[in-house]
């Protein structure tokens with residue numbers, strides 16, 4: 291069972307002290323509740339003993355005891371004999387509904403999209419092709435040859451010559467990230483990640499015992515060149531996980547010259563670069579930039595989870611042949627391969643991928659115009675970045691209130707992604723990640739709820755507990 295030291299919990303808590311006259315114990319309980327809900331405190335983690343936390347945070351023991359008692363009452367803590375207080379979720383449905391609303395809460399924290407209409411056609415085509423495959427196992431470790439050919443040809447057309455044996459189909463990009471982490475990272479290895487970054491990738495690397503080192507990425511300036519120049523020689527990371535295109539969550543794209551510099555730096559210091567190019571195809575007007583791999587040896591991860599539909603649980607890894615073999619060997623302890631029917635669907639979709647992307651881009655352009663307009667009108671003090679694609683806006687709300695706002699938004703029925711979910715140790719309290727990929731009525735309703743929550747905070751109104759569920763942030 292993982293234990294949180296008082297120092298580690300304090301880092302996650304950030305600036306939690308209330309400015310609105312709320313009792314300290316209630317504000318502390320609220321912040322811990324949010325950390326559990328959005329996955330920053332993992333379920334089953336042991337919280338520090340009351341006395342230790344009180345000492346570290348310079349609080350009375352009664353305050354911490356009061357906060358823990360409230361969390362127990364709400365179902366977020368459980369006292370386990372001999373183990374202290376352990377994070378949990380309240381009883382009741384623990385898995386979000388597969389709809390835009392979750393138990394009455396409007397989902398605005400994830401960047402998931404409904405399917406483009408061509409998916410249903412592709413499913414029918416795949417069903418028609420299936421009989422030719424029924425005499426086989428129905429699943430495979432590397433992927434169907436025709437599909438890998440299609441993926442390889444697309445890389446070749448984009449300027450990165452690729453052969454079939456340099457491609458492995460996976461069960462989505464998340465699976466690919468976790469597989470790479472398991473196969474290529476040893477406990478204690480340093481892994482370079484961007485800050486902020488995609489939380490489930492951070493989890494995958496942490497789970498295999500990596501020590502994370504960071505390089506800042508901002509909406510204004512992108513990747514910090516100086517930090518990159520320093521971090522490679524100083525930390526000699528075994529692996530660097532980067533999102534060069536429409537980086538999640540800042541939506542920045544790395545300029546060509548910087549790409550070449552980063553790949554050269556990694557090569558010089560013996561670091562394997564893993565480029566997560568899940569977002570590459572989401573430019574509003576332009577084709578994806580050439581893959582990072584054109585600059586040198588890179589393991590590339592791709593997926594159609596965003597461009598087509600997350601319901602097609604398939605992605606891929608492009609890497610040197612020897613790396614693909616290594617990944618395949620590491621794969622079987624966790625899963626036995628890719629389902630044939632879904633692969634046939636993906637094949638059909640990739641065969642008409644330009645049409646697919648046209649329809650997705652139109653939707654994203656409209657969603658982006660709507661969200662930007664609403665934010666500028668309703669929250670004139672917030673800093674809304676200019677973006678040229680992607681799915682989300684990394685919005686600076688001007689004050690370190692993101693966690694508080696996320697809790698208040700829940701009381702108005704809206705789930706939003708607070709900045710610290712995308713950082714390590716409680717950073718990014720001034721940021722929200724807001725998606726522009728939802729249908730117009732949902733976006734409008736979410737912004738209405740967000741506006742009410744913002745006014746609540748401004749009016750120092752205490753937020754009230756509501757029923758919540760564990761969320762993933764995708």
Ligand SMILES: Cc1ncc(COP(=O)(O)O)c(C=O)c1O
Nearest residue numbers: 462463464488538568593595764
């Ligand atoms: C940057 C990034 N990589 C990977 C994934 C996971 O992709 P998939 O749905 O293909 O597993 C996501 C999902 O949100 C993502 O944002």
